[in-house]
Amino acid sequence: MPPQPPARDVAPTVQRLRLRYAKRGRLRFSSHRDFQRALERALRRARVPMAYSAGFSPHPKISYANSAATGVASEAEYVELGVSQECDPEAVCRALDEALPPGLDVLEMVVARTPDFAQRLEASLWRVELPGVREEQASAAVAALMAASEVMVERMTKNGLRTFDARGAVIHATCAAGSSGDEPCAILTMVVRNGTPSVRPDDVLSALHSVAELVPPIPPRVTRLAQGPLDAAGAVVLDPLEPDRAAGS
Amino acid sequence: MTSPGASVFDRLERLLPFVSKPIQYIGGEVNSVTKGWDDVEVRWALMYPDAYEVGAPNQGVQILYEVINERPDALAERTYAVWPDLEALMRANGVPQFTVDAHRPVGDFDLLGLSFSTELGYTNMLTALDLAGIPVLASERDSSHPVVVAGGHAAFNPEPIADFIDAAVLGDGEEAVLLITDIVKSWKAAARPGGRAGLLLELAKTGVVYVPSLYDVEYLPDGRIKRVAPTSPDVPWRVRKHTLMDLDQWAYPKAPLVPLAETVHERMSVEIFRGCTRGCRFCQAGMITRPVRERSITGIAQIVENGLEKTGYEEVGLLSLSSADHSEIADVARNLADRYEDSQVSLSLPSTRVDAFNVDLANELSRNGRRSGLTFAPEGGSERMRKVINKQVTEEDLIRTVTTAYAGGWRQVKLYFMCGLPTETDEDVMQIATLAREVIRAGREVTGRKDIRCTVSIGGFVPKPHTPFQWAAQLDHEATDARLRKLKDAIRNDREFGKSIGMRYHDGKPGIVEGVLSRGDRRVGPVILQAWRDGARFDGWSEHFSFDRWMNAAAVALEGQPVDVDWYTTRERQRSEVLPWEHLDSGLDIEWLWEDWQDALAEIPVDDCRWTPCFDCGVCDQLDTEIQIGPTGVVTLPMPELPPIPVLASRES
Secondary structure (H helix, E strand, O other), X not given: OOOOOXXXXXXXXXXXXXXXXXXXXXXXXXXXXXXXXHHHHHHHHOOOOEOEOOOOOOOEOEEEEOOOOOOOEEEEEEEEEEEOOOEOHHHHHHHHHHHOOOOEEEEEEEEOOOOOHHHHOOEEEEEEEEEOOOHHHHHHHHHHHHHOOOOEEEEEEOOEEEEEEXXXXXXXXXXXXXXXXOEEEEEEEEEEEOOOOOOOHHHHHHHHHHXXXXXXXXXXXXXXXXXXXXXXXOOOEOOOOHHHHHHHO | XXXXXXXXXXXXXXXXXXXXXXXXXXXXXXXXXXXXXXXXXXXXXXXXXXOHHHHOOOHHHHHHHHHHHOOOOEEEEEEEOOOHHHHHHHHHHOOOOEOOOOOOEHHHOOEEEEXXXXXXXXXXXXXXXXXXXXXXXXXXXXXXXXXXXXXXXXXXXXXXXXXXXXXXXXXXXXXXXXXXXXXXXXXHHOOOOOHHHHHHHHHHHOOOOEOHHHEEEEEOOOOOEEEEEEOOOOOOOOEEOEOOOOHHHOOOOOOOOEOOOOOOOOOEEEEOEXXXXXXXXXXXXXXXXXXXXXXXXXXXXXXXXXXXXXXXXXXXXXXXXXXXXXXXXXXXXXHHHHHOOOXXXXXXXXXXXXXXXXXHHHHHHOOOOOOOEEEEEEEOOOHHHHHHHOOOOOHHXXXXXXXXXXXXXXXXXXEEEEEOOOOOOHHHHHHHHHHHHHHHHHHHHHHOXXXXXXXXXXXXOOOOOOOHHHHOOOOOHHHHHHHHHHHHHHHHOOOOOHXXXXXXXXXXXXXXXXXXXXXXXXXXXHHHHHHHHOOOOOOOOOOOOOXXXXXXXXXXXXXXXXXXXXXXXXXXXXXXXXXXXXXXXXXXXXXXXXXXXXXHHOOOOOOOOOOOOOOOOOHHHXXXXXXXXXXXXXXXXXXXXXXXXXXXXXXXX
C-alpha cells in the first residue's frame, strides 16, 4: 500500500514574543480553553507568522502561563509566542488586540530575551469586590485569617476533593470600603504566592468563611491586578517583562 | 420600569458563577453585531432552540442574522435554549429569556424567529417563550408580544405547534425575512391597523407566511382530517415554499460568527449548493429543497477566501446535501487544495456518496493531512431495500469504493444505514452484517493488514411529511430494538471479522416521539404542552429525554380522542386521507409522490433529473423555478496574491 502523505515542513521559531493581556467584563467568563481557541484564531486573522510544531497535526508555538480561572477577571495574564519571521512586537501587539474580541485585550508585548519566564510569576496581586459585605466585617475576617498559622480548605478538582492550607500562600491582605450601587461593598486586596497546590482567591474566601463565617450574599468579583516576581522585601509584585525590556535596551 | 430593549446582563451576571459553561451566555463572538435599539424600526430575535454549542454554528440562523442586520432599518439578535441549571436560576430571580448579543429581553422584540431543524426542539421553544414572558399559547398573546415565526425543515408541517406559533415560513428564509420585515415596518408606521390580528392577516394575505390561526381543521369521526380551510376569503388555500434562485448573488454568511465557547462544529461552513434531486425516498431534506441550485466555482472560492480572512478558522467544510454531486467539484477541490497547500488550512467535504470518485476527492482534499476515516451511506442493508428507498448502490459499488479508500491509505470506513424502512424484514437488516464483513475482507486483501476498521452506524427511520414515505407505517420501537439486537449479536459472534467491525445505534424510543411530532396534526399540540409541563426539555439529548414522560403526556392529552401515538406512527395512510400538511405546498405534486411510493413498494428506481429527463415531480413547474447547475467552464482559479505580512520587523532595523 502507498505510504501516508509525508509530514509537512515546519516553520521553525526565529523569535519569541511575550505578551500581557487582560480578561475583562463579560469575557471573564471565558475558560482557558476558550481563550486558547480565540487567540489562535486571532493570530491567523492578524496574520502573525507563527512557528509550528512538527508532526501530523502541527500546532502553533504558544506557551500559556498560570491562567486565571473561569469567571475571574485579570489585568495580568501572560503568553509567549514563537514566530517564524522576525516581527515588530508593537505591531503584533496592536494587530492582535484588534483581532481579539473586546474584553480580551492585549496590553503590551516584548521580545523574549531572558530565560525562565514561568518561574518569574512568583505571586499575584488580587482585588476581590465583596458586594453586600461591610468593610468592618471583612477586615475582622481578614485579621482572623492573618492571625492563624494554617487554615485548611477543601476544593473539588479534576482529581477529586482536595484539602490544603490556604493561609500560608497569603503574603498580605488589606480591606477597604467601596460601594456597589446602594449596597456596601468591601474591597479586599491581597498578594498571594503562586505555587502548588495553587491557592486561588476562592480558596482564600473559603478560608475567610472558615475562620470568621464570612459569607458574601452576592458572588464576589475577582480581578488579578498583577502577576510577577516579588520584590526583595517579599511584599510587592513586580513587572515580569522588565528583565526582557532591560536586556533589549 | 426599564425601557424596552434595556440589557439584563447585570442581573444575569450574578447567576453565571453558579452555572456550567457560562461563556455560552455572554455573546461577544467575533463578527457579531449590536445595533442601537432606537436606531431601527423592526427588531428580530432569532432562536435556534437547542443549546448554544449546537445552535451557534447553525448556518440558517447565521445567514438570516446577517441578512436582517444589513438593513439599516432593522436589527437581529440571537437567543438559544438555556440549560436547566440556568433556567431554574432565571425563574427564581425573575431574569427573562435574553439575547446573547446585547442581552435584551426576547419579549421586547417585534418578532421571534425560530429555526427548527428537528421537531425535538419544540419543548425548548416553550421554555423560551415562557421565560420571555410570552404566553405559550398564540391565542393568549396581545400586541405587546412578539410575533412568533417558525422556519426550518420542521416548519413544513407546523401543525403540531400551531397552538404556539403565530406564523410559519416554508423554504428558504433569505427573501422571506426581508418581506416580513417590510410588512411589519409598514404596519408599525401606520399605527398598527387591526392590532395583532391585523398584522397576521396582512402577513397571511401576501402568502409570505402560513398563519395557522387563519385555517380551520375539521375531523372525521374516525379521527382522520376531513378538510383544512382558510377562515377568511383573503387568505390563500395553499401556502407555498420560498425558493432562492441564483445563489452566487447571496454569498452569506459574509462574516461568519466565531464563538468563544466550544461548539459542535469548530470550522467554517460553506454551502456549495442547495437542494438535491437524487430522489432518496426517505429523505425529507432532498424532497423539500428542490430544485438543485449550485454556487459557481468562483463564488465558492470567494466565500472561502473571505471567510477565512474574517474568522481565522483553520478548517473549511464544503457543505450541501451531497457535496460530491456539485458539477464542478473536482475543479473546486483541486483549486482549493492548491491554494491552501502551504497553509495550515484543512478542507473537508462531508460527502457520503458511495463511489470511487468520492474517494478521489477526499484524497485530493487530504493531500497534506491525515487520512483517518471516510464515511459512506448505503442506507439500506440489502440490495432489495436500497431499491425501495431509491439509493442506487450495488454491493459491488460499495466494495469497489471501500477498496479504493483502504488502498488510498484510509484506515477506517464508516457506513450509515437505517433500520425500520418500509417493507423491511429482519433479513434486510442482517445484510448489514454481511456487507460489513465483505468490506473488511476486501480491505484486508487490498492492504495486507489487519488493523483496518469498519463502523456501521444505524439510525431509526422516521417517515416524514412531503416524502414518498409520508404514507408509510413507522416500525414500532420494540421491533426496531429486536432487529438491532439480532444484528449486534451477528456482528459480535463473527469470529473472523467481528473485532474489526464497530456498531453504533440508538434504541427505537426517541424515534417514536419524533414520529408523532413529524406527522402529527393540531391534536398533538396539547401533547407537547403536557410533556413540557411535565418537564420535557432538550429532547434531542438522551440524558434529558424521557420516553415515559412523552407517552404519559400523550395518554393525558389525547384522552377521549379517536387517535393515539400508534395512530400517528405505526399506521399506514391511504391515498384518500387528507394529510395534515397538504395545504402547505412544497412544490411536489402529490400524485407524483404517491406514484413514487407505489414504485418504492414495487422496488422500481427513479433517476436523478440533473442527468436524465424531467420526471415531473412538480417543483419547477409549480413554483416557476429551475435547476441551476454548472459547469461554468472555469476550471482554474487565479491564485490570489497575498499582501505583505503587516506585523514583520522592518528590514533596516
